[in-house]
Amino acid sequence: MTFRIGDNTVSKKVTLEQLTAGLDPAKDKKKIDRITLIFNQYNTNTNGSSVDALDLDEQVALMNDLHRADGDGKGKDFDGKVSGKGLKKAGLAGEYKAYRDFIEAYQRSVASDVNTYNLTFKDETLDGTPFIETSAVQQGETTRTEFQYNNLSGSAERVLTTQSDTEGTRSFDPQGRLTRQVKDGTTVSYRQYDSGARNAKAGIITVRQDGVDGVMTVKLQEDGTYLNEDDNSHFRLNRSGFLDEFVLDDKNRITAEVWGENSFNYTYDSESSEPSTVTINQGEADEIMFNRESELYTSMNGDVKEYFQFDKKKRLFTQTHAPQPKEPPVKKHSRPTTRTLIKMTPGWRNQRVKPDADMTAKFNAMSKADEVLTELTAKFDGQLDTTKLLADLIKNNPSVFDANGIIYSDARWNRLDFPSDLTAYEIKSPV
Numbered sequence: 281m282t283f284r285i286g287d288n289t290v291s292k293k294v295t296l297e298q299l300t301a302g303l304d305p306a307k308d309k310k311k312i313d314r315i316t317l318i319f320n321q322y323n324t325n326t327n328g329s330s331v332d333a334l335d336l337d338e339q340v341a342l343m344n345d346l347h348r349a350d351g352d353g354k355g356k357d358f359d360g361k362v363s364g365k366g367l368k369k370a371g372l373a374g375e376y377k378a379y380r381d382f383i384e385a386y387q388r389s390v391a392s393d394v395n396t397y398n399l400t401f402k403d404e405t406l407d408g409t410p411f412i413e414t415s416a417v418q419q420g421e422t423t424r425t426e427f428q429y430n431n432l433s434g435s436a437e438r439v440l441t442t443q444s445d446t447e448g449t450r451s452f453d454p455q456g457r458l459t460r461q462v463k464d465g466t467t468v469s470y471r472q473y474d475s476g477a478r479n480a481k482a483g484i485i486t487v488r489q490d491g492v493d494g495v496m497t498v499k500l501q502e503d504g505t506y507l508n509e510d511d512n513s514h515f516r517l518n519r520s521g522f523l524d525e526f527v528l529d530d531k532n533r534i535t536a537e538v539w540g541e542n543s544f545n546y547t548y549d550s551e552s553s554e555p556s557t558v559t560i561n562q563g564e565a566d567e568i569m570f571n572r573e574s575e576l577y578t579s580m581n582g583d584v585k586e587y588f589q590f591d592k593k594k595r596l597f598t599q600t601h602a603p604q605p606k607e608p609p610v611k612k613h614s615r616p617t618t619r620t621l622i623k624m625t626p627g628w629r630n631q632r633v634k635p636d637a638d639m640t641a642k643f644n645a646m647s648k649a650d651e652v653l654t655e656l657t658a659k660f661d662g663q664l665d666t667t668k669l670l671a672d673l674i675k676n677n678p679s680v681f682d683a684n685g686i687i688y689s690d691a692r693w694n695r696l697d698f699p700s701d702l703t704a705y706e707i708k709s710p711v
Contacts, residue, residue: 283380285346286360288399290339290416291390295332299385311381318342318374318382336397336416340429341436344412345372346383347401358401397427406432422446450521457482458521465490468522474500487523498523539595558590558597570597610647612689613682620678624697627704628676633696640693649674649685656698663707673698 296319300312322342325335334342349362349370362383364376372379390396397416404413412431417424428440440459441452448463456478460469472483485506487496498506498515506515506523515523518540526537533553536545542562546555558570558577570577570588577588577597588597633656635643646652653670674681679692 281376281380282361282363283383284360285343285350285362285383285387287387288343288401289387289390290336290343290397290399291393292395292397293330293333293335294339294386294389294393295334298389299382301389314375314378314381315385317378321374336427337429337436337438340399340414340416340427341431343399344401344414344429344431344436345370346379347412347414351403397425455480461521463522466522470521481517485517485523542595544595574603576600576603610686612647612687614690615679615688615692622675622678624676625672627699627701628672628697631697631699632694633698635693635696643687643691643693643696647687649681649687652680652687657702660702662702663709664702664705665707666705669702669705 296316299315299319303312305312319334322338323330323334324341325338330338346362347358349366349372350358350360351366362379367374367376367379395418397418400415400417402413402415404411409432412429414429414431414436416427416429418426422445424442424444426440426442426444427438428442429436430439431437438454441454441456443450443452448461450461451459453459455476457473457480458470460467462468467488469486469488470482470484473480474483481500481504483500485498487498496508497510498508501507504516505526506517507513508515513525514528515525516537518524524538527535529535529548531548531551533548534544534546535548536543538544542560545559545561547557548554549556554572556572559567560570561567568579570579570590573587577590578585579588579597580586585602587600587602589600590597642655643652646655650670653666653673656673657664657666657669670685674683674685676697677695679688679695681687681691
């Protein structure tokens, strides 16, 4: 007796619940036990979501075993039929009925799945040792995904994953590291990775272009960039895995580079490490230049000068406000020698602040009365008529401010008056 495996179709993932669906726990107990036996035998990956399911790699291992059991042991006469004798010849554990019941349940489950892969088997030899090269292929309208395995010792080992679409073809090793990609006639290969991690950097990258003689080889540098030792050209690896060139001057400053979809050109003044001009080329008819002015960059929008901040790491210009002209430093004068008598505003007399040494030093570092007022009202929660309050602060403290609110160089802070009750200056909210 035999059972058939001729359709060679596997699923992205299949659970024991799917395999035993529709079986009666009592009447079909023996069949359920046999299905469970094979399921547990091949469910070797017990991490994450694969704990209670056969993942793609596990299903390929199963199908490789059944493929060996299908042949005559010499790599031929494969007819899609597996017998008990073939199972023993392949050295598989488990009785014939268990494999038969499992594969019937499995193919029933896979038949209702839309996320399936078609298997092809190729029998090869390596140093006289036979092995199976297996491909699991999923073909979409615009994409093709292929997982390749080698079976050298009765267990399938994934050796390559290839994804193809309208953008090109990309191949990955079992660790998920990019090993090769082809796009628009350019073939890029990656090898000698610096670790086994998925985000590891390739130590050597080669680039071949259709119609161009020779191969460019670049090597990984300590700073994470790549160097072509033949012509001393420099490159970075972009997010797509392709190389973007950049040019350095004799002071190790970048003068030209490709970044994202744009190219950048830089000029410098003398020894400065900050670019004096940055020119971005976004296409043949789309070029914009930025000129450095102090800490900002400017660019002309018609007749209007616009100002920008430049993020060097992100190569990003962000528009900002034009810098405000700096006020000239305030020149303090000493108090006049003649004494001025004033009629103080009600509520101000005998309201001395009596600042300590630290506050006095803070006041002496200021230049104008509005700075002092800000400090004096810092803890007030309400809304004040600061225009009137400032005028009264200047008027009632002739030993501290001149008529324009400039602090005297020898201000007498021990005579500073400021009312503790600011009710008269508080702006009331309308009821």
